[in-house]
Amino acid sequence: MFRRRLLAAVACLTALTAALTGCGAVGAKPADLQIYSARHYDLEGAFGQFTEETGITVEFISGGDAELLERLKAEGEDSPADVFMTVDAGNLWNAARQNELAKLDSAVLNDAVPQDLRDPQGRWYGLAMRARTITYNPTKVDVAEFDQAETYAGLTDPKWKGRLCMRDATSSYTQSLVASLIDLYGREKALEIAKGWVANEVQIMSNDVLLLDALDAGTCHVGINNHYYLARKIAEKPEFNVKLFWASQAGAGTHVNISGAGLVEGSDNAEDAQKLIEWLATKGQNAFVDANREFPVNPAAQPEAIIAGFGEFKRMPLNADAYGDLNAAAVDLLAEAGYK
Template identity: 60%
Template sequence: MRRTSRLAALTAAGLAVATVASGCSFLGLGDEPGDLQVYTGRHYGSEEVFKKFTEETGITVDILSGDDAEMLERVRTEGADSPADIYMTVSAGPLWSAADDDLLEPLTSPVLDEAVPAQYRDADDRWFGLVRRARTVVYDPEKVDAKEFDATDTYAGLTDPKWKGRLCMRDLSGAYTTSLVASLIDLHGYDKTLEMVEGWLANDVEIMGNDVELLEAISAGTCEVGITNHYYLARAQAEGELEDVELYWASQKGAGVHENISGAGVVATSDAKSKAQKFLEWLATDGQDDMLEGNHEYPVNPTVPVDAAAAAFGSFTPMAVDAEAYGKLNPDAVKLLAEAGYK
């Protein structure tokens, strides 16, 4: 009764809820509540992945979607009455915050221990990374020689006055910019990172509403260089588009490329913990290819090959993912961006 009544309340509130099962669409709640309720900030074809899980296991899944922060606040606010079984995000920081608030259940799972390397999961097994993405530099090769980039600290190098009027960057919607800045604060400290962001802005950076718009702006000649998640370019080029844009792996002679994860954990108040754990185990093993298909992120599972579109960019050295830093320093990143005047 709790599950049915809570989902009815969520639907009445006008939130995006969908039952995922064979033959159902991602448009509305089904007649009966699913076996699992997933609160997710991830929107990359998740409904198709969850359909595949249902087909293979018989376990049905309901989705409540929003951004990571909204879903986290909902789990906090609902407390013991929450219908949520899984909290899924597009960034490591909110996973750390959920675990730090004791909202996620520690799991004992040899399957997840083997499938998810230690650097992509919580030390106490409360959350697990599922796919990886790199946020790096993209550019117009007709106007930019890759040798112009600072190979030691590429992000800081974009403050060089030679880039004035040549830069595009993402706005503050979503977690991408704040997670990058949080990682830079962790690496360089607040003051140096503030100088860096102010340096970007001093170069008359063009702020774009999303990564796709940024890539299209480079292709159209609006700007020459930008920072984006790798898979947006991989997705476009897999469809024969934006072939006039190239990717540069940032800071390969320094700290490495900023990397983040999309991951999930079992909500501590779930009344379907066994099924929820099975869901995470499937996503980290048999479901890895389905997670990657069409979006070209990198697998966390080292036994799963990188798909062809992402593999075409070549290998890279990532900056270590520090979920605690991304979570703890997110307020500092938000403050810093506001102080710099970043919109």
């Protein structure tokens, strides 16, 4: 334990803020919980509220998903981490598969988080949900043009040629969407879909913000975005000329993904770590998701006003095993289709 806490004190140097984490002068007591977090959205408010309510102090080590997972593996039992927090269900699946996450037996979490948004063995739990769906310029597109049952596949229709914008093949958003299509349709049809996007001269964008700006300008007519990027744009500019369409409502539903967390195997403060994850899934749900305008995973929590205005939607059931296990297949499929 001494070595873990010594490492934690050193790690304090890279934490987000001294005020939040309790890292201050040399010799200061390290925080109660160390979180390795690949999630970078407005963490201070939610975790500051958790500390105020519980007295449990928190510090963060931030980094990329793969980087932090490799760090956990390298540190082994000497890791100072108590909680691993990441984006994308495939990353959570991968951390559990590599035995870096411990099983939690929590009726609170099982009640708060829908079954497909948590690990069956209790090694990770979804905490925030994002929908990757259709966005469009309403002066260029009539919603009657969209395939109501298979909207993602429907973008292969030649009528969308030269009108379509999407994210690059290296984006985890693109890879998870394609992995879900492989899981839903099988590889052959998923490959046909990706080839259809390419045949329609899809314009590739490096991020969702640029994609939305292109839609607003009319450079693209239709795209695929995470819902919260549009919500942010609307918050900044209510007259922003882009609307959202919930994909595949007459079919499998809209593709969703999650950010989530799990207890690190070997944590020496498992009790407080469980309290934190339970708080984030219940009392702290809105504090955790609202600032980034994500959807709460807990059905009892209400979404913030702008995304509530998008209306209710049927979501595609999330299959974390597929998102993780089929990620490499999705990358290969995109390359074979000529999707850049």
